[in-house]
Amino acid sequence: MNEYLNNLNKSQLKSVVDSNGPSIVIAGAGAGKTRVLTYKIVHLISKGVNPFNILGLTFTNKAAREMKNRIEKIVGPNAKNIWMGTFHSIFAKILRYESELMGYSSNFSIYDTDDSKSLLRRIIKNLNLDIDLYKVNQVQSRISSLKNNLITVNAYNNNFDLKKQDLISKREKIGLIYETYNKECFKADAMDFDDLLLKTNELLHNYPKILHKYQMKFQHILVDEYQDTNHAQYLIIKSLASLNENLFVVGDDAQSIYSFRGANIDNILNFQKDYPDASIFKLEQNYRSTKNIVNAANSIIKNNKNQYFKNVWTDNESGEKIFVKENFNDNEEAFNVANSINSIKVQEFSPNLDFAILYRTNAQSRSIEEALNKLNLKYKIFGGLSFYSRKEIKDLMAYFKIVVNQNDEEALRRIINYPKRGIGLTTLNKLSIQANKSQKTIWNIIENIEHEKINLNSSTLNKLINFSDQIKSFKLISQTKDALETAIIISKESGVLNELKKDMTPEGINRYENIQELINGIRNFVIENKEDLNDNSKVDINSYIEEIALITDLDDFDDEENDFISLMTIHQSKGLEFENIFIVGLEENLFPSQMSMASTLDLEEERRLFYVALTRAKKRISISYALNRFRFGNMIHSEPSRFLKELDEQFIEYNSRSVSNNNFNSVIKLKKKFEKNKLKKIVLEKINYNFQGQQFEIGMKVKHPKFGIGVIFNLDGQGINKKISVKFKEFGEKTLLEQYSKLEIIN
């Protein structure tokens, strides 16, 4: 049983075995932070701690899931009882249990940033405030930062300094907006992301019995990425841990990159002050990267004044130097990156998954995307406009949300006239006014519309009655059927699916497919969660909505078996590692960002961000910058980033533009290479094609992993372009490329 300890080096072992009571592990990048955390939990369990009494807080759901799986492999299914997840998801879970104390229902909605903003927009408008002074984004982030520092409306009103700040920026009504916003959220039975932390604090603070209950439950608390906790999270951890003081945190001050979200690097620096007898461990050996990478990263971070001293080193080989490439513009940069990836792939037979392209801002992904497309390289973009923030997805999800919580006003406003049912702005305003008069929600008015004294014509009245009946019937359905059936019925009956079917433009088809994808997701969700339930209970739409509210793109990273190049912001890459890393856009005003230039603190955070980017790589790093970049609608000239000058030269190979004078030649070379690769690809595809060897014919019954069973009704095209049209039982007609179709012939 104790053999798991053999998987640890000396200092890792020490931090796992010798940590009793409050402990902090300061670990350099790639030094095995997650490993220590994982084995610490295994160690606790093997010493007899009940998994039920362990709380593990991580930064992403993915990290939590992976860790839990690893633990389960070692200690067995008992590990399922560990509470492990992100701060937000764990606290949401607690809040749902205790919601009634706080005046919420257990089905409360979680407003995402879009919901918050649209509510704020309405409030600002209703208060007749100047929308140029009260920019929604700024107001939202102001309120968010107040909440993250646990400053309630009352506290704000009594805080002279804060009010003065807003007075100076001529936004003295922030307090009023804040108050109205809270009231509206409460009325809608909704919490925003920040509320999940704020309300948990309130709960633990105002109800000592509840606090005690969770203190007794969570006898061991472990926190990952402690450097990125904000004040609210810090206090929750502190109060939960105060009884047993079995608090084990790991982090790296050099990787603190979330101060914009209220993360406070002092939490890690002050750990000793909070717990005077805390044990401190340091992990300094890097197992991930080559010497060149580790040393280059060190040469960057040493420029920061504000940090713990650490000596990160590695026993790995020296490896290649970091390659720095100058480009004429952003398109050339993208092309060069795509091309380098292509040549490495050809030379080393490496899969796409070995590559990641990291950038400072999401907007940079576009040119890269184009370049990768040209070379037929498969990629996946994380973040940006995520799947769940697409309009069609949000629309359908709004139906699900309203079924769970009819008072969710953001959801209601989204769907009350989608698809068009003749309930327009005028009617909505009348309803809204009536609702405000009587302190009710819009839904309260609609569900009783016959008895409300509102000036509506009979046709509108009928439309409202129909709408309310439909929602009520959906509600009933959701109570008797599982999430999948409910979702399918709602998507059909609401008319959303038909609305999208009508649109035959490529975008329209794409939207329709996204809906299918969503339904597939729900199907998987139901299947995965069924195992954990008793036979007669259902995986209902409520549980799906709860799960999805806090999920991010990154979380379904490994759900697909596909081989793709990862495109993401550096922030998103935290905690991940890849063989080859391409960091693009190393230009002044972009990285470091323009907005960080004013303060040393912000600039140091940008530098830490660069440090994070560099330390993602195991084997090879390519950095690039463009002298001209398309930004804000026009071409902008840029200077190479100051961070490039900070990189110690001995670890870099610099490829400036002036060196390769014969650009023409290199383009020809690239092109030839490209053609060659393309040829190779086609050959490969042909092999795959032949290998499959299935002969499809019209009328055959086939099975698809996602779409289920169907019948072939048409064949088209030749060779690798061969297309198969299938009519699926549940998903209707689809045309698939044979080589990618994954179809299986059944009898």
Place this chain on the structure above:
DNA sequence: GTATTATCTAAGTCT
């Protein structure tokens, strides 16, 4: 009430 067109505005990182 709805569809189309014109105008405006923001452009940073995330749960």
Place this chain on the structure above:
DNA sequence: TAGATAATAC
């Protein structure tokens, strides 16, 4: 540049 919102015509 693109997405959101306002203005306009139907």
